[in-house]
Amino acid sequence: MSWVAIGVPIDSVGRAGGTEHAPTALREAGLVERLGIADRGDLDVRIRGEERDPETGIVGSPDILAMTGVVREAIRELVAAGERPLVLGGCCSLVPGALAGVRDAAGAVGIANVDGHVDVYDGEASPTGEGADMPLAVAFGLGPAGWVDASGGPSTDPGKAVILGARDPEEAEDIAPLLAGELADLVVLSPGDLRSRGLRSSAEQAADRLAERAGRFWIHLDVDVLDEQAMPATDYLMPGGLEWDELAEVLGPLCASPGVAGLSIGCVNPEKDPDGSLIRRTSDVVVAALQTGPRGTS
Secondary structure, eight states, X not given: OEEEEEEEOOXXXXXXXXXXXXXXXXXXXXXXXXXXXXXXXXXXXXXXXXXXXXXXXXXXXXXXXXXXXXXXXXXXXXXXXXEEEEEXXXXXXXXXXXXXXXXXXXXXXXXXEESSSOOOOOTTTOSSOOGGGOHHHXXXXXXXXXXXXHTTSOOOOGGGEEEESOOOHHHHHHHHHHHHTTTTTOEEEOHHHHHHHOHHHHHHHHHHHHHHHHSSEEEEEEGGGBOTTTOOSSSSOOSSOBOHHHHHHHHHHHHHSTTEEEEEEEOOOGGGOTTSHHHHHHHHHHHHHHTOOSTTOO
């Protein structure tokens, strides 16, 4: 299976700018060129509208739903053709469409969500209404019904998902009842958990769990998994995150698994990186991870 790049230029705040410029910036940083893979360009998607929809609770709801259908079909075509998509996002609201596309083409799919958040709010509970708060809730069938419908129903379940790096204390308090109930099978590992268990071994165990339970799994990298001092070029800054070398230790073993169906990058904001150094560093980490061979080799 060969990797192929595709861009999803979206930002769920609902206005121009921000993370919708990330696909172009990542290409300019040499990400696709250095990997030597085909580039299918950007999908024709944008998110506009800053008001919460009264039915779904989502900011820019019509565009979120339409984008999900476009991403779903594009990923379905690539996976059905035997390719592994490298999705240059954009924000995390691309994830439900990506997972649905893998499911449509190949059946069961898991997810390794390398993210500072768990992302299981629904349209009512989300403090912002931004689609980036909700992707795993949608994938599990718990999110806004209209978005779940646009995804063709649930694409995975909590037992086929591992969150690596979540640390938002407000979110943790909000979703505690879910984690004790409907999401009891969801594995959530904080940066402290990853360090105490070993970064590399934690990632290897996550990959093994997902491959065993789902056969194949998607990797989503939200750069807010990094500490706010290490990666200020994102919109949800939090202390206590991973350092760059720690992210590399986590991402490498995940990408080395033969069960990987694809990878997406989210929440890079080029407007907060005027010299491009942080986007180049993001590119460096992803290139190194994707050039890693089976475990123990390169």
